[in-house]
Each structure stands twice: as structure tokens, then as C-alpha cells.
Amino acid sequence: MILISGFFSYVTLKYLLLTKAQKQALADSQHFLEEKLRLLEIAGEIASFGGWTLSVADNRMSWTDEILNIHGLSMVDRATPEEALKLYVPEHRPILRQAIRNCIEKGEPFDLQLQIIVKGGLSRWVRVIGRPEYSEDGELVSVYGTLEDIHRLKSMQNKIEQSKQQFSQLANAMPMIVWSADSEGRANFFSDQLVELTGVPLEQLLRDGWLNVIHPKDRDRIRRDWTYAVESGADNYSSEFRIKLKSGGYHWHLGRAIPIRDEFNNVQRWYGTAMDIHHQKLVQNEFRELVERFETTLENISDAFISLSHDWRFTYINSKVEQLLSTRKQDILGKSLWEVFPTLTKTEVEARLLQAAKKEEPVSFDAFLDGFPGWVNFCVYPGQDGTTLILRDISKQKELEQQLQHSQRLEAVGQLTGGVAHDFNNLLTVIQGNAELLKEVLTEESLISLASIIETAAQRGATLTRQLLAFARRQALLPSVTDVNELLSMQQDLLERTLGEHIEITLVLNDNLWLAMVDKSQLENAVLNLCINARDAMPGGGRLQIKTQNIEVKVAESSDPLPPPGEFVQISVTDTGCGIAPEHLKQVFEPFFTTKELGKGTGLGLSMVFGFVKQSNGHVDITSTPGKGTTVTMYIPRAEQGREPQAVDDQVQVERGQGEVILVVEDDEAVRNYTCKVLENANYEVISARDGLEALEKLQVTKTVQLLFTDIVMPGGINGEELAEKAKSLWPELQILFTSGYAESLLSMTEDQAKNLHYISKPYDRKQLLRSVRACFSKDEN
Structure with a gap:
């Protein structure tokens, strides 16, 4: 019995101890939960957020006290969703209603930023988060979530956005490109300047498109420099580059950027600018080029350039001084002028130099010095750092001055000849x-x-005018297929009369000579020049031979003095005159160089021949033996096969027009009237204009013009070429026929343009005019 009682006592004691421990654990858990709940309440109070629940069963909402505080409400534990929605501004109620419905029906959570109505009718921003809650059976029990007061955050965001807008407005008002990038160097802002400058949309620029507006030659350098600046965290970034404009050109810019760092010295972002320095760059480049050219000029000028210190010691000399004195720079620099040029002491030169340095005024004078090739011109420029001397050999100055005067007279004659020929051709027309x-x-x-x-006299006048224009070098090259043998045969009479009876002229012409592609009138002029030179080399008489033959130059044979590879018509002019010394042969084609006596030669004849032949894609060569004679050989390119000229029978009836409309533009009234009459008689409908402006007005109101026949040289501000270009922009199919009595305007055209244009020179007769007009329409019909 005692054992039984003891056993029950033990069990009872153990149960009581276990119960006490469980109670203690339960108390500890409750205290822990209360503490956590208190911490949660404190966190909610500090963070200004609370929780809410919408029970699906009874469609009632409940929330924490913090939500009431946020709304500024009295103690209301429960409310219907519609009652809760009235706490929000009207425009946001449908948004929240739909979000709750989607959460209940579709299980979609939501996270919204909305405005509620607080005391005084004011609105306040809150963040509402909702989630669905399901039972173990998968049934929707409730929708629960939180509500957070984010009014301060929203205000800060608005201030930040306002600050960004102000920054953007300030950046866009700056007279330069303003940009920014994140800590890794990715661009996140460009001012409107870059968009307006390049025409590239901002979105594309921000997607690394800004690299594409950098000049290709600058792009790799800019990418490399910018990557280095970002990776190294450099305190500043600076680089010059070219930005492509929307017009297609490029402008130089100076880009600069600085990093913005946090308290730990880490780069947070970059702010930068790009300033247009195109004008400064051009000036800088021009200045650099000017300095380089100046230095190059000093080393390459034919004058001796000397820089002296205040005590007349050499501080700089160019290579010409070394040549004159046959010494080296290092042997002269640092020495005294009087030591290097002892013959200058106690002379007028020394006195003039000392006087110029004393007065600090530049002076120029000529002096004859021993050890120099004749007369020398001294240009003296005193300065703060010393004196600069430029020494020039002027021994041949008199001769050059005479040649210049002769050239100026020749140019004046040429200008007068060209002007007279222009008006004369109108009269002859x-x-x-x-x-x-x-x-x-x-x-x-x-x-x-x-x-x-009268007609014959006019034709002779036209021939004379063409010769005058060729002499004055006012004829543009108009190459055509030419029979050189025929040209020389027709020129023989002129040559015999020009050279005189004491010169025996012989033509040795190849019977199977190829046709040449050359300007006939210029070739005639070149042959005449060579023959006159030959005559002057035979003052006592002699023999002159003009020979033609075919020559084919192959690559293996191509070497100086032969022309480049190809097929050529060779024209050789050989005399039995005095010949040219070997040392002069390399200079004979230089302008103004002549071996003739003073006053008997301009030195321009052979240079004119040389220029004409080279312009014709040919070659010219000269050989000479003193006392035996000279041979000048011209190589004229062979014409293409199948382009032999066909003689035009003047008796063949010119094809009449078919009522085509032609606009005739001519400032000379007599020529205009004559031209219009001829065209009207040939069954063309003619509209006339006296200048380019009037022609453009008529083209804009007349839609049936098929051919524009215009003079090239016209008053009024628009010449024939400009008129044709404007007319073509209005009517692309319009045919153009040019005319002129003064073809210098054709010199601005390329060779291909000259070949392809329709052109008739003044004076022209009726058949020439009608053939040219018909040729334009024939091309259009084909």
C-alpha cells in the first residue's frame, strides 16, 4: 500500500513539474510573440505601414491601427470594400476595385501606388499591396496585404524629377552639348544640342548610337580613351573629335567629363560637355600649316635666310646659306657676321646694316658683293631678338622684268583679241x-x-577669228577625229607665206597614217609655233621637214622620252638650224626660257606646244645637235577605230523640223532674230529670250519646250551653263544646244563633258545650225 501511494505521488509530482515547464514555455512563447508584435508595430509606426485583410466569406475588411492613422480615421475595425474604396481619390477607385477583383477571381497579386483622401480633403500617396490566401483545400479564404504611406518618398521622387527637368532645361539652354553617364560609362543623358546637331533620335544615341556620329577615324581612339577613363576612374577626361552633322559634314568638338564620387571615393556618375571648336580647330590647323609651310619655305626658298642676335652672331641659317658659302650650319652658327663675311666691313653694306639696327626700321637695298654671283638684294628686318637678313641674287632680275612686261603685253593682247572675237563672231553670224x-x-x-x-568674206573673217582665238589661247580643247596629213597639206601654203622664201619646206607624209583624236585648231597653232621657232634658228635660210608616221608604244618599250603605252600619230618638225646646247635641252619647255637673243623671243612657244600636247593626252620630245639642227616630235593619240569622219555634202537637203518647240536664248538682238527666222522657216516653233532670267520665266510657264538653244556667255547674272542646269532641273528630258563666239567658258568643263555636249560655234550658217538642231532631236528620238 505504501508502494502504491509512493508511486502515485511520484507520478503526480512529475506531472505537476511537466505542466509547470509547459506553462513556462508557453509564457515564454507568448512573451516572444508579444515582443515581435510590438517590434512589428514599432516598425509599422516608424515605416508608416499597416496590414489589412478582406474576408471572402463575409466580404468585410479589417486592418491594423496604423492604417487608421495613415487615413486619419477613428477606430473602425471592419468595413466593406466599397466603404474602404471611398477613402481613395475618385480617379484611383476603379484601379483598386479592379485589382481586388482580379486577385479574388484570378489569384493575381497587386502592388499599386494610389492617392487617398485625408483630413481637410487633401490627398496623400500610399502603396497598396495585396495577395490571395488559400485554405488547405485550395479554397480562397481572403485577400490580405499591406498599406504604406509613401507620400514623402513620392514627394522626394517629384523633387528629383523636377531637379532632372531643371537640369535638362539648363543643359538644353547651354551653348554646347551636355551629357552624363553612369558609373560604368554608359550614356544616360544627352542635351537637345546633340539631337539637333546630328539629326539622330535621343533613344538611338543612348543605345551607344553616339559612337556612330563620331568620325570613323576618331571612333576607335574615343572608345579607347573613354574606356580607360572609366576603368581607371580618372579625375577628368578630355578629348577632341569630329561629330557628323545631319547635313553630312563634320565639326570638331572638345569633349570633357568629370566623375562624381561618393563618400568612399567611388565613382557614381559622370557629367560632361562637348564644345564646338571647329572654327578654333581650323584656325589652329591653318596656323600649324602656316608654321610648317614657313619652315619648309625657309629651307626651300632660293634666297639665303639669316637670323642674327643683337651682337650680330648667327642663330639660324637655311640650306641656301650653306650652298652659297659651301659650309655647314654647325660651322657658322654662333659666329659673327663680320667674321663669316669679312668683305662687308667698312663698306656701305655694313653702314646700312648698323643704321637699320640702330633705328629699328626695316630696310632693303641692292649691293654688289665679292664672292657672290653678281648683284645681291639685302632685306634687313631688325627686331627685339636681333636682326633677320634675306639675301637674294638679283642678277637676272632685269631680264625677268622684261619677260614679265612682255608676258603682260601678250596677256593684254589676248584679252583684247578674245573680247573682239566674241563680238565679231556675233556680227559674222x-x-x-x-x-x-x-x-x-x-x-x-x-x-x-x-x-x-559677202558670204565668202564672212567665212574668211570667221577663219581669221578662230586663228585669233587660238593665238590668244582662248579656245577650249574640243578633240575630234582628225586626218593629220590633210591638215598639214592644207596648212602648207600658210607656212610658206609665214616662213619666207629662204626656208625650204618639205612634207613627208605616211600614206597609211592613222586618224588622230585632237583639237584641229590647236594642232595647227602648235605646228605653226614649231615652224616659226625653226625659222628663227635658220636666219640665213635652211630646210624644214615635217614628217608623219604611226608609232605603237608597248609597255616593255615605255621609258623616257617615249610616251606612255598606246598608239600615236607622230609629227616631227626638223630644221637645219643652229641647234640647242645640251645643258639647255631640259629647260626648253619651261615658260620664258629661250636661247634667242634679247628681244627676239618670249620663251612661250615651246611651253604652249608642251601644254597643248600634254592636255591632249600625248607626249612631246626634242632632240638637238649644236650646228646641225633640231627635231621636235609630237605624239598625238590615235582615234578609236570606226570613227572616221564622213564628209558632209553641203548640197544635201537639211532635214526640216516636225513642229518641235525651241527656246532660243541670245543677248545679241540681230543674231537672235536671224536664228529664230532660220528655225521658223525650217518648220520649228520658236520662242525667244534675250537673257537667262527671261528664259527661265518662259520655261516655267511653257510646258512644250523640247530644245534649249542658248549662248554660253550672256549678261544678266546667269550664263548658258547655269541656265541649262536650272532648265534641266525643271524639265529633265529637255535637250540642250550651246553656242558661243568665245569658247573660253568651255574651259571649266571636263573633257567628258565637252565630248558629250551639243555645241555649235559662232559664226554658224543656216545648214550648220539646222544640222546641229536636228542632231539633238535625233539623239532624243534614239
């Missing part, structure tokens, strides 16, 4: 054209004969 018309309408033989005389 009218005279020759009307004489031709008279021959067609007159019936009396005596009157027809008089008209023929």
Missing part, C-alpha cells in the same frame, strides 16, 4: 547667215554674186 538667206531668195544673178562675195 548675222552677215554670213543673211548672205546665205539672200542667195536663196534672190533671182538676179548679179545680186546672187554679191551675196556670195
Whole structure:
């Protein structure tokens, strides 16, 4: 019995101890939960957020006290969703209602930033988060979530956004490109300047598109420098580069950037600018080029350039001084002027130099010095650092001055000749054209004969005018397929009269000579120049031979003095004159160089021939033996096969027009009237204009013009070329026919342009005009 009682006592004691321990554990857990709940309440109070629950079963909402504090409400434990929605501004209620519905029906959680209405009717920003809650059976029990007061955060965001807008406005108002990048160097802002400058959208620029607006030659360098600056965290970044403009050009810019660091010296972002320095860059480049050119000039000028210190010691000399004194720079620099040039002491030169240095005024004078090749011109420039001397050999100055005066006279004659020829060709067009018309309408033989005389005289005047233009070098090169043998045969009479009876002229012409592609009038002029030079080399008479032959130059044979590979017509002019010394042969084609006596040669003849042949894609060579004679050989390119010229039968009836409309633009009234009459008689409809401006006005109101026939040289501000270009922009299919009595305007065209244009020179007769017009329409029809 005692054992049983003891056993029950033990069990009872053990149970009581266990119960006490469980109670203690339960108390500790409750205290822990209360502490955690208190911490949660404190956190909610500090963070200004609370929890809420929407029970699906009874459609009632409950929330924590913090939510009431946020709304500024009295103690309300429960409310319907519609009652809770009234706490929000009207425009946000549908948003929250739909979010709760989607959460209940579709299980979609939500996270919204909305505005609620607080005391005084004011609005306040809150963040509402909702999640669905399900039972163990998967049934929706409730929607629960939190509500956080984010009004301060929103205000800060608004201030930040306002600050960004102010920064953007300030950046866009700056007279330069403003940009920023993140800590890793990725661009995140560009001012409107870059968009307006490049025409590239901002979004594309921010996607590394800014590299594409950098000049290709600068791109790799900029990428490399910027990467280094970002990776190294450099205190500043600076680089010059070119940005492509939306117009297609490039402008130099100076880009600079500085990093913004946090308290730990870590780079947070970069702010930078790009300033247009294009003008400064151009000036800088021009200045650098100027310095380089100046230094190069000093080393390459034919004058001796000397820089002296205040005590007349050499501080700089160019290579010409070394040549003159046959010494080296290191042997002169540092020495005294009087030591190097002892012959200058106690001379007028020494006195002039000392006087110029004393007065600090530049002076120029000429002096004859021993040890120099004749007369020397001294240019003295005193300065703060010393004196600069430029020594120039002026021994041949008199001769050059005479040649210059002669050249100026020749140019003046050329200008006068060209101007006279222009007006004369207009007159000849009218005279020759009307004489031709008279021959067609007159019936009396005596009157027809008089008209023929007038026509013949006009043709001779036209020939003379062409020769004058060729002499004055106012003719553009218009290459055509040419029979050189025929040209030389026709020129023989002129050469015999020009050279005189004491010169025996012989033509040795190849019977199977190729056709040449060359300007006929210029070739005639070149042959005439060579023959005149030969005559001057034979003052007592002699023999002159002009020989033609075919020559093919192959690559293996191509070497100086032969022309480049190809097929050429060779024209050789050989005389039995005095010849040219070997040391002069390399200079004969230089302008103004002549072996003739003073006053008997300009030194321009051979240089004109050389320029013409080279411009014709040919070659010219000269060989000479003193006392035996000289041979000058021209190589003229062979014409393409199948382009042999066909003789035009003047008796063949010119094809008449078919009512085509032609706009004739000519400032000379007589020429304009004659041209219009000829075209009208040939069944063309003609519209006339006296200058380019009037022609453009008529082109804009007339839609049926098929051919523009215009003079090239016209007053009024628009010449024939400009008129044709503007007319083509209005009517691309419009045919153009140019005319001029002064073809210098054609010199601005390329060779291909000159070949492809339709052109008729003044003076022209009726058949020439109608053939040229018909050729334009024939090309259009084909």
C-alpha cells in the first residue's frame, strides 16, 4: 500500500513539474510573440505601414491601427470594400476595385501606388499591396496585404524629377552639348544640342548610337580613351573629335567629363560637355600649316635666310646659306657676321646694316658683293631678338622684268583679241547667215554674186577669228577625229607665206597614217609655233621637214622620252638650224626660257606646244645637235577605230523640223532674230529670250519646250551653263544646244563633258545650225 501511494505521488509530482515547464514555455512563447508584435508595430509606426485583410466569406475588411492613422480615421475595425474604396481619390477607385477583383477571381497579386483622401480633403500617396490566401483545400479564404504611406518618398521622387527637368532645361539652354553617364560609362543623358546637331533620335544615341556620329577615324581612339577613363576612374577626361552633322559634314568638338564620387571615393556618375571648336580647330590647323609651310619655305626658298642676335652672331641659317658659302650650319652658327663675311666691313653694306639696327626700321637695298654671283638684294628686318637678313641674287632680275612686261603685253593682247572675237563672231553670224538667206531668195544673178562675195568674206573673217582665238589661247580643247596629213597639206601654203622664201619646206607624209583624236585648231597653232621657232634658228635660210608616221608604244618599250603605252600619230618638225646646247635641252619647255637673243623671243612657244600636247593626252620630245639642227616630235593619240569622219555634202537637203518647240536664248538682238527666222522657216516653233532670267520665266510657264538653244556667255547674272542646269532641273528630258563666239567658258568643263555636249560655234550658217538642231532631236528620238 505504501508502494502504491509512493508511486502515485511520484507520478503526480512529475506531472505537476511537466505542466509547470509547459506553462513556462508557453509564457515564454507568448512573451516572444508579444515582443515581435510590438517590434512589428514599432516598425509599422516608424515605416508608416499597416496590414489589412478582406474576408471572402463575409466580404468585410479589417486592418491594423496604423492604417487608421495613415487615413486619419477613428477606430473602425471592419468595413466593406466599397466603404474602404471611398477613402481613395475618385480617379484611383476603379484601379483598386479592379485589382481586388482580379486577385479574388484570378489569384493575381497587386502592388499599386494610389492617392487617398485625408483630413481637410487633401490627398496623400500610399502603396497598396495585396495577395490571395488559400485554405488547405485550395479554397480562397481572403485577400490580405499591406498599406504604406509613401507620400514623402513620392514627394522626394517629384523633387528629383523636377531637379532632372531643371537640369535638362539648363543643359538644353547651354551653348554646347551636355551629357552624363553612369558609373560604368554608359550614356544616360544627352542635351537637345546633340539631337539637333546630328539629326539622330535621343533613344538611338543612348543605345551607344553616339559612337556612330563620331568620325570613323576618331571612333576607335574615343572608345579607347573613354574606356580607360572609366576603368581607371580618372579625375577628368578630355578629348577632341569630329561629330557628323545631319547635313553630312563634320565639326570638331572638345569633349570633357568629370566623375562624381561618393563618400568612399567611388565613382557614381559622370557629367560632361562637348564644345564646338571647329572654327578654333581650323584656325589652329591653318596656323600649324602656316608654321610648317614657313619652315619648309625657309629651307626651300632660293634666297639665303639669316637670323642674327643683337651682337650680330648667327642663330639660324637655311640650306641656301650653306650652298652659297659651301659650309655647314654647325660651322657658322654662333659666329659673327663680320667674321663669316669679312668683305662687308667698312663698306656701305655694313653702314646700312648698323643704321637699320640702330633705328629699328626695316630696310632693303641692292649691293654688289665679292664672292657672290653678281648683284645681291639685302632685306634687313631688325627686331627685339636681333636682326633677320634675306639675301637674294638679283642678277637676272632685269631680264625677268622684261619677260614679265612682255608676258603682260601678250596677256593684254589676248584679252583684247578674245573680247573682239566674241563680238565679231556675233556680227559674222548675222552677215554670213543673211548672205546665205539672200542667195536663196534672190533671182538676179548679179545680186546672187554679191551675196556670195559677202558670204565668202564672212567665212574668211570667221577663219581669221578662230586663228585669233587660238593665238590668244582662248579656245577650249574640243578633240575630234582628225586626218593629220590633210591638215598639214592644207596648212602648207600658210607656212610658206609665214616662213619666207629662204626656208625650204618639205612634207613627208605616211600614206597609211592613222586618224588622230585632237583639237584641229590647236594642232595647227602648235605646228605653226614649231615652224616659226625653226625659222628663227635658220636666219640665213635652211630646210624644214615635217614628217608623219604611226608609232605603237608597248609597255616593255615605255621609258623616257617615249610616251606612255598606246598608239600615236607622230609629227616631227626638223630644221637645219643652229641647234640647242645640251645643258639647255631640259629647260626648253619651261615658260620664258629661250636661247634667242634679247628681244627676239618670249620663251612661250615651246611651253604652249608642251601644254597643248600634254592636255591632249600625248607626249612631246626634242632632240638637238649644236650646228646641225633640231627635231621636235609630237605624239598625238590615235582615234578609236570606226570613227572616221564622213564628209558632209553641203548640197544635201537639211532635214526640216516636225513642229518641235525651241527656246532660243541670245543677248545679241540681230543674231537672235536671224536664228529664230532660220528655225521658223525650217518648220520649228520658236520662242525667244534675250537673257537667262527671261528664259527661265518662259520655261516655267511653257510646258512644250523640247530644245534649249542658248549662248554660253550672256549678261544678266546667269550664263548658258547655269541656265541649262536650272532648265534641266525643271524639265529633265529637255535637250540642250550651246553656242558661243568665245569658247573660253568651255574651259571649266571636263573633257567628258565637252565630248558629250551639243555645241555649235559662232559664226554658224543656216545648214550648220539646222544640222546641229536636228542632231539633238535625233539623239532624243534614239
